[in-house]
Amino acid sequence: MPDAKDDFKVETWNSKPAKGSAGKTGLWRTFRPVINHEKCTRCEICVLFCPEPCIELDQEDKSHKKGKIIIDYDYCKGCGICANECPQHCIDMIKETEFLKDEEKEDK
Amino acid sequence: MFEEIRWHGRGGQGAVTSAKILADAAHREGKFVQAFAFYGAERRGAPVETYTRISDCHVKRHSQIYNPTVVAVLDPALPKILYLKGLSKNSTLIVNSNKQMEFSSEIDCTKFWVDATQIAIDLKLRVSESYITNTTMTGAVAKATGLVKLESVIEALKNQLNERIWEKNIEAVKRGYNETHPYNNGGK
């Protein structure tokens, strides 16, 4: 069909799967879960119950035969479920402000 | 040619089918047609009107028929006031009755009668409490008006009705066609 604006395209509301659909949700956090890797048995209960999900077992990590649990702080909202459910009680919820101080210290 | 046929019956007697069979028959003879009804809250037994239009060319009208060229009455017990409205002296009136019914002298259109109820009784055309006179009346209209050929009506009937009931109804059409009588005074 001849038309001047032939680059015209119908647009629709197609959202593509991507991480961070709501941005870096780590910014929502007031408490940060910190894992005591010494105590951690790699049972992965924290991975199972993370609603984000932003905790995974890095099986490639050589520090332990089962690998290492890592938390993606870019997206972790700090809900604390992981700490609450951890059978070893090896996740501590630490105020974000503590880390701010550290980072400020580093800046200086 | 522009003919407007109005059918009068009661809910359940099949006046809609009469209108459709006549339209179908005329269409087989190359005419443009319409077949419709005034639809309300139809209940079995209540008086109903249906309509057929037949024309040489496409019909633009969609309104009901107020000045029919033909009126066919499926049930002799219907009040005359319902079916005599809009008749002119050029109209043709075909009434299901067992004899010439009396009409006032003002009704000076061409008149025919056919005992469609007796034909229905003979052929056992009955649904619950009603005798079905619709197909007989299409034969009667074909005969009285010459609008369509008997064969066209039979073909149309086959198209409109379930094969199961063809035989009786074809007989009804034929008897309707053959047993339709003009009023003694030349139809007037």
Added chain:
Amino acid sequence: MVTTKEILRLPEPILAGHAACAGCSSSLGLRYALKALGEDVIMSVPACCTSVWQGPYPKSSISVPVLNIAFAAAASAASGISGALQAKGNKDTTVLAWAGDGGSVDIGLAAISGAAERNDNMIYVCYSNESYSNTGVQKSGATPPGARTTTTPLGRVGSPKDISLIMWTHNLPYVATACTSYPRDFITKLQKAQTMDGFKFIYLLAPCCVGWKFPAEKTIEIGKLAVESGAHILWEAVNGDIKLSNLSKKYEDPAKRKPLAEYLKDQGRYKGIGEDMIKAYQTYIDHQWSIITSLAKISQ
């Protein structure tokens, strides 16, 4: 039953950085659901928390195709999806209707009932946070007795509708209840449902820290207490035969249940609610138990 390790090794269907509240169990529930059902899934989602937390245009945190649809229309849109797949000879793709309790128990009830009566091929999961959480926690038809919401500020009077039993009366191939705190049970039920044709219904209790007013980290704990106190009964019905799930079996004996008070003590929505309302909740729970166990007996 699927093992925890197996669940952990299934691909992650939910992408981090979505817009759910911290500690949201509905995102957790969908994570389990899609782990269970795999990648060949099409979802319909009505207005509910998930329509928000999946993330704003142009990104999505759900890795399978999703049709967002009007509040009352999750089941009927899924019927359309399922009908189209059938028309195109696709027997493989699973249709998942994923709706909250408001969209299922209340405004969408006619549509679910219709889809169920037609036995349209889909899995319908009603994830229930027992209120209209997405609009700010108003009472829904699933709100339990005594619970405080923004439209029942003095506590909910009367009893909720048991949507699972309503669906059970539709003579369906599969009806079950589940809870986000028990992923193995939920996933096993979904996988069982996936092998069946027709309309499969699962009621998933999804504790809401915002609506129920408990600390976010207790989301799993609260869900477990719901089952352990007997407030939420886990059961399933294959072709109508009701059976208590193992997790709830031991609580058939009321003496083995944790006190209801223990389930409610961390929930702000029950703070200061009078004893009579709590008693009404207990009466409701006992009544539900008698129905389910009676039906389970008939099924044996």
Added chain:
Amino acid sequence: MTVSDNRPKSLGHDEPKTFIISGNHAAAYAAKMARVEVVAAYPITPSTGCIEKVSDFVDGGTMGANYIKVESEHSAAAALIGASATGARTFSSTSAHGLLYMAELVWWAALARLPTVMSIVNRELAPAWSIWAQTQDSMGLRDSGCLQYYCKNNQEVYDSVIMAYKISEHEHVYMPSLVCQDAFILSHTNAPVDMPAQKDLDDFLPAYEPKHFKLDPKDPVTHSSLAYPEHYRQKRMNIMESTHRAKQIIKDVCADYKKRFGKFHGDLLETYGIDKKTKHIIISHSSIAEEIEVSVDMLKNKGYDVGLIRVRVLRPFPDEELRELCKNIETIHFIERAPSYGFKGIIAIDTMAALFEGDARPKAFHHIEGLSGMDVTAEYAADLIEKDLETLK
């Protein structure tokens, strides 16, 4: 064009054929011959005849569609959306309260850009209960983005349903279509409808292949999630552009259909008895307009210089076309079945807005007629116009 084997079967006739059928059946035949894949519908008088016929086709094995017998019109429209989004050609039929009940999802289908087609039997709204013709039900949805066609007879209903698929599925359009007919006056009136051979129709209307989005696990997208205000203007103006473009597409499709099958009922509008010097124009719609063609003949015989415009497509609205036709006229006479309470007839409102962008300022006469299917006979309409014109003397 060859038709792929996975298209739903339609045992349409091998040769062109004529059936004496109702407007409802005309729409059903069209849906069948368009090889619709999913039908979802709920019965309501007077559109029931359409879905009953579809049921006959489906159960009789002559239509390969999947007919979802939903429990409400709301669910009917939702099912169409689900099916259309999954890539199926879809169809439904409803009327009056049914259309209003599905209104939420009629808008949804439009704003989701889904090219579904529905046969609408225009019926009066209660209270009081009425089952007869009035066009407010669909005209009240004129802002939804749905393309709206108002047919004058059964032939046009059949042809318009077929053409509506072609138009709605045009890659620049992707909007739903409502093909409207008057309750009983068309829906229950039997008249001859000519239909082309199935193979010729298949050439005209190829299988539906979604071009802009589809629910497909191999290429997952989330459709219509939350969006922030900054995205809306562009998306909504895109609909505006599509619906504007639809005007030319409608003209082209109607011309193509005419060339192939010899049927033409106007495109955006249809004129009758109009030339460059016509001074008085009647504007009407639907089946009333066809009857008014008879009125125009009557008035011309009496020496009146009148002509008729039938607005066939209400959305997109034929504004430029009306401006062109009304450039030199003195009076304009609206006869319509749809009032907008608090103002005037719906077509009058739109027409006058269109004329305001031109120089013509004809004197307007407004007639709301035919409500609840009241007959507007040719004589009655002619009389209305004659009285209008007498006031000018």
